[in-house]
Amino acid sequence: MTEDEFLQRWAQERPMYEAWGRFVTRRIIEQIRPAVAPLSTDLFIRIPIQPRVKSDGSFVAKAFYRSKPYKNPFDDVTDKVGLRVVVLLPSDIATVGSAIEKCPDWEYSKDRDYEEERDAKPFVFGYQSDHYIVRCSQDRDEGGVTVKVGTPCEVQVRTILQHAHSELTHDTIYKPSVMQTPSMERAAAKSMALLEATGDYFEKLAEEIKHAVGPNKTLAEEFDELYRTEVGAAPDTTKANGFLLEAYAPVLAGGGTSALSAFLAENAFVKEKVKDRARSRILFRQPAILLVYMAVSRKPHDAASRWPFTPSDAKPIYTDLGEVMPD
Amino acid sequence: MALENLKVDRIVLHEVFRRLYNGDIAPPTLSGQPAPLQAEAMDAFKERVVEAMGNSSQSMEMDIAVSTADSGVEIAASVLAKTTDAAFSTESQRYPTKLAGVQIAKNLPGGVVIVFTGTVGSPAQPFVGVIKAETQTGFRRQVTSGGAIGAQFINDLFLTPAAKLYKIGLFIREGKADAPLPDAWRAHIYDNQMTLGNREGAARYFYEAFLGCRFPVNSAAQTKAFFDYTRDFITELNVPPEKKNDLLTSLYTYLKVDQAPTIQVNAFSTSYLPEGARDDYRDFMKQKKVPLTAIQKDLAQIGSSLRLRKVNFPNSIRLQAPPEVFKDKIKIETVPQKDAKPGQPGAWTIITVKDRISDQE
Numbered sequence: 001m002t003e004d005e006f007l008q009r010w011a012q013e014r015p016m017y018e019a020w021g022r023f024v025t026r027r028i029i030e031q032i033r034p035a036v037a038p039l040s041t042d043l044f045i046r047i048p049i050q051p052r053v054k055s056d057g058s059f060v061a062k063a064f065y066r067s068k069p070y071k072n073p074f075d076d077v078t079d080k081v082g083l084r085v086v087v088l089l090p091s092d093i094a095t096v097g098s099a100i101e102k103c104p105d106w107e108y109s110k111d112r113d114y115e116e117e118r119d120a121k122p123f124v125f126g127y128q129s130d131h132y133i134v135r136c137s138q139d140r141d142e143g144g145v146t147v148k149v150g151t152p153c154e155v156q157v158r159t160i161l162q163h164a165h166s167e168l169t170h171d172t173i174y175k176p177s178v179m180q181t182p183s184m185e186r187a188a189a190k191s192m193a194l195l196e197a198t199g200d201y202f203e204k205l206a207e208e209i210k211h212a213v214g215p216n217k218t219l220a221e222e223f224d225e226l227y228r229t230e231v232g233a234a235p236d237t238t239k240a241n242g243f244l245l246e247a248y249a250p251v252l253a254g255g256g257t258s259a260l261s262a263f264l265a266e267n268a269f270v271k272e273k274v275k276d277r278a279r280s281r282i283l284f285r286q287p288a289i290l291l292v293y294m295a296v297s298r299k300p301h302d303a304a305s306r307w308p309f310t311p312s313d314a315k316p317i318y319t320d321l322g323e324v325m326p327d
Numbered sequence: 328m329a330l331e332n333l334k335v336d337r338i339v340l341h342e343v344f345r346r347l348y349n350g351d352i353a354p355p356t357l358s359g360q361p362a363p364l365q366a367e368a369m370d371a372f373k374e375r376v377v378e379a380m381g382n383s384s385q386s387m388e389m390d391i392a393v394s395t396a397d398s399g400v401e402i403a404a405s406v407l408a409k410t411t412d413a414a415f416s417t418e419s420q421r422y423p424t425k426l427a428g429v430q431i432a433k434n435l436p437g438g439v440v441i442v443f444t445g446t447v448g449s450p451a452q453p454f455v456g457v458i459k460a461e462t463q464t465g466f467r468r469q470v471t472s473g474g475a476i477g478a479q480f481i482n483d484l485f486l487t488p489a490a491k492l493y494k495i496g497l498f499i500r501e502g503k504a505d506a507p508l509p510d511a512w513r514a515h516i517y518d519n520q521m522t523l524g525n526r527e528g529a530a531r532y533f534y535e536a537f538l539g540c541r542f543p544v545n546s547a548a549q550t551k552a553f554f555d556y557t558r559d560f561i562t563e564l565n566v567p568p569e570k571k572n573d574l575l576t577s578l579y580t581y582l583k584v585d586q587a588p589t590i591q592v593n594a595f596s597t598s599y600l601p602e603g604a605r606d607d608y609r610d611f612m613k614q615k616k617v618p619l620t621a622i623q624k625d626l627a628q629i630g631s632s633l634r635l636r637k638v639n640f641p642n643s644i645r646l647q648a649p650p651e652v653f654k655d656k657i658k659i660e661t662v663p664q665k666d667a668k669p670g671q672p673g674a675w676t677i678i679t680v681k682d683r684i685s686d687q688e
Contacts, residue, residue, distance in 0.1 A: 269332040269449045280366065299606035319374045322331035322447075324381045326597070326605075 003060055006074060014053055017081040017153075019145040021051025024106070024134060024153045025083055031099035038224035038237045038287065044087065044095075046160050051083040051153070078111075078133045079154035086163045089206055090199050093130060096157045106134040111154075114162075125192035127166055129158040161195040161202075220245060222257045223287035230264050230271045233278060236285035243308040244288035251295045251303075263294040273320045283313060292317055301326050330377045335369065335445040337361050339416045341423035343459070344437035346430070355423040355440070361412050375486055376456065379495055379517040380620075386495075386517035387589065387621040393539030394508035397425065400539060401508060403455035403498035407444060415444070422457050429536035436461050438493075439485045453500050459533065460485040460493040491519035494530070496538045514540045515620070546625035553590055553622055554582060554629050556615045560608055566601070568661045568676075574599060576636070579650030582626065583633045589621040646678060656681045 001009075028049070029041050036044045054062070059080065063073035070076040085096050100108055112131035118124075132155040136147050158166065169188045220241065227235045235241075252259060264270055270293050277284040295303040296317050304326045307314045311325065318325040339361045344353035364372055380386045394400050402421045409415040419442035426440060441458040462485050466478040486493060495517040502511030516538065520530040534540045543549070561574045577599040582590065592612045596605040613619060626633060636653050638646045648657060658679040667673050 267331075267449055269451075273332070298610075300609070301602065301605040305602070315374055316370060319370070319377045320332065322333060322377055322381050324378050324593075 001074065003064065006060065006063065007056055009074060010056065010059060010080075015145050016147055016151060017053050018051070019142040020136060020147045020151045020153050021053065021081040021083060023140070023142045023147065024155065025049045025051050027103055027105055028083075028085065028096070028099060028155070031103050032096060035095050035099060038220055038235065038241075040237060044092070045085060046088055047084070047086040047163070049083050049085060051081055053081045054079065078152040080152070082154035082156065084156045084158070084163075086158060086160050088160055089203055090159055091203060091206075093157050093159065097130060097132075100132050100134065100155060100157075103134075104137070105140075106137050108132050108134045114158075125189040125196065127169065128162045128192070128196070129156050129166060131156055159199055161199050165192055165195050219249060219252075219257070220287070223290065226257055226260065226264075227287035227290060230261075230290065231275050231278070232271075233275060233285075235287045236282060237287065238282065240283060240309075241286040241288050244286055244292060247306040247308045248288060248291045248295050248303075251291065251298070251306075260291055260294055263297065264290065267293075267297065270320070277316060283309075289317075293321065296323060297321050300324075330381050330447055332449045332451060333373050333377060333445065333447050334451070335373060335443050337412065337415055337445070338364060338372070338441060338443040339419050341420060341440040341442070342437065343423050343427045343430070343440055345435065346433045348433075350431075350433060352427050353437075355427045357420040357423060359413065359416050359420075361416055372486070375488070375493075376458075376495060376497075378488075379493070380497060380515055385519050385589075385621060386515060387623070388543065388618065389514050389516050389534060389540035390543050391509040391512060391514050391539060392535075392541040397421070398508075398539040399457075399496060399537065400498055400512050400514065403512070404500075404504075404508060406442065406455050407453055407500065408504070426459065426537050430532050432532070435532065438462060441486075447499060454497055456495060456497045457538075458486075458493055458495045463487055463489065463492060494518045494520075494533045496534070496540075514538065516540060542623045546623040547627040549618060549622045550582075550590065550625045551628040552615065552617050553592075553612075554578070554632070556612060556617055557595065557608075560611050564604060569659060570601075572638070572659045576650065576653045579633060579636050580654060582624070582629070584651050588624055590624050591621045592617065592619050640676070641672075 029045070032044065033041050042048075054077075059077065063070060063077055087093060087096060097110075110130065110132055112129065114128040114130055118128070133152050134155060135153075136149055136151040138149050140147050165188075168191075220237075223241075223245070224235060224237065227233075270290070274284050274289060274293070283289060292303065292307075292314070295306065296314075300318070300323045304311070304314065315325055339358055341358050342356040344355065347353050391400050402418075402425070406415060406418045406421075409418045422442050423440040438459050438461040441456075441460060443456045443458075444454065445456075446453050462483045464480070464482045465484045465487070467481055469477045469479045471477055495515075497515040497517075499513050499515070500511050501513055504511070516534045518530045518533055557578055558575065561571060561578065564571060564574070566574070578595075581595055581599070592609060596608050600608055609619065633650060635647045636650045638659070640646075646657075658681070660677045660679075662675045662677055664671070664673055664675055
């Protein structure tokens with residue numbers, strides 16, 4: 001196949017790869033969502049996923065001009081379309097990995113596993129990232145384009161620290177376009193070692209934070225679930241939820257959400273009110289708002305003194321419950 | 328009454344005017360169609376109603392005294408029975424027409440008459456509400472084309488948070504629509520002027536002549552329940568004896584010395600109780616079925632208990648005084664006795680009477 005023929009085929013098939021990249025992006029996010037709820041995937045994925053197809057130049061260069069020759073260059077280059085999932089902590093990588101591995105819409109292979117590479121060469125501090133190739137498991141229509149079975153997409157999964165390192169080094173050192181010097185390599189290895197250590201500290205810190213907020217976090221998860229089932233809509237959890245939980249969790253006196261479920265069963269209209277108000281006000285899309293209703297209904301004075309925002313924002317809750325908000 | 332789960336379906340506005348100089352009725356302006364409100368405006372409207380009626384010291388459940396043709400409750404029943412917007416609007420005109428007829432005194436102001444229907448409570452019960460809202464003046468900020476801020480004068484504002492400028496009557500139907508009037512109905516009235524001393528004057532035309540209601544006949548029993556249960560609550564409260572003494576004194580003061588013609592749970596608690604006890608007090612009174620809205624103060628059943636406040640000690644020692652002097656003339660302190668032997672009291676009481684002895688037996 002000549003370069004011209006090669007590029008012709010690429011021009012023809014590129015829309016299919018673009019479509020596949022979009023599909024994989026969407027499905028990965030969907031797969032991650034339940035694993036990280038109530039945290040939103042927008043927060044969990046630190047850099048928005050952007051599927052990218054190879055430019056003509058870099059594709060041709062990779063297929064034809066490389067020390068390792070491809071037998072069947074067009075098909076053997078598996079990163080014609082690729083995307084990157086960047087997360088905060090090393091442990092988050094496993095979450096993404098298992099989301100990718102469990103998805104039934106593709107066959108996957110793991111081409112690079114940075115932990116395995118690290119175990120194999122414990123003295124080396126180099127590029128770290130997990131690479132998956134996911135191949136379409138059956139012909140599928142994606143936005144009017146047919147994606148053929150077997151179409152590959154490369155998925156890189158790394159932490160934001162690993163990403164920072166790779167941004168600086170990958171294009172220069174691991175590609176032959178720039179001559180690398182020993183001092184450059186040394187500097188790159190030093191920074192990787194430092195970043196790896198930092199990653200470990202992050203993990204430890206995250207563990208301590210998790211331990212400290214543990215009770216509230218499980219509560220947050222229970223509320224998330226409760227909001228979904230009772231209100232019948234997806235919550236839109238923001239920091240406000242944390243403030244509300246912190247302020248009103250003591251009302252439950254460590255008793256969990258069963259008291260709240262009972263309250264909602266007794267006052268069925270509350271979920272209707274929440275659903276109604278949630279349309280226009282983000283505060284009513286916070287799962288913990290349900291708890292505020294219970295607190296106001298039980299102890300209006302106490303609830304007013306706990307309210308963490310501007311008092312007028314709580315007035316609709318009092319009005320719904322037929323109570324007057326104390327000044 | 329807690330107006331929980333308030334839903335308003337229909338609102339219509341009319342207007343009544345002050346009587347003419349010769350005492351004749353100035354014909355009211357009547358509207359033939361509902362005036363729907365946008366979501367935010369509806370929220371504010373409901374908030375006004377709830378803030379006025381809900382546990383306020385100026386709202387009260389009243390007895391329905393008149394239920395004959397063209398009485399407040401009869402109009403409510405027939406307004407509620409209208410299903411179309413047009414029929415509802417036309418029927419609702421009977422309220423402003425009646426109000427114009429009964430507000431005989433020439434000094435009574437005109438105002439916007441708002442008739443609205445909906446449901447309240449859980450399970451939801453239908454109601455008809457009628458508001459008389461006086462208009463106010465105010466200013467509105469206006470940015471000129473040059474960027475300067477100016478003020479536009481407005482003279483027909485109504486239903487601002489200045490609650491003393493409106494009165495509300497609410498008829499809630501708690502039973503079947505075909506029950507003979509007024510069996511299925513309860514009436515709640517909000518009127519800022521209800522708590523003024525001259526209850527007989529200013530507010531009466533609204534709840535009585537206009538809506539056909541009267542103060543509940545069981546006011547004396549309600550006042551006694553309020554007194555008894557509040558006293559029980561304070562006695563059980565976990566505070567030092569001096570504080571308890573202060574609180575009991577304030578209860579006597581509230582009932583006997585205060586000139587307001589109504590008493591109310593929330594008004595008492597915000598004036599006198601420590602903040603941490605207010606919710607518990609409210610729960611306690613609710614449990615004991617004392618109304619959380621205003622109660623007409625009627626001391627007929629507790630007059631004697633109010634005449635003297637008593638503090639009892641073991642060994643038949645008793646201190647007694649009229650409640651009004653307790654506050655200013657008597658000071659009670661508790662002093663712990665560290666060296667008290669078993670069987671001896673752990674605390675002594677110092678009583679200071681700020682006067683000399685006038686007589687002893």
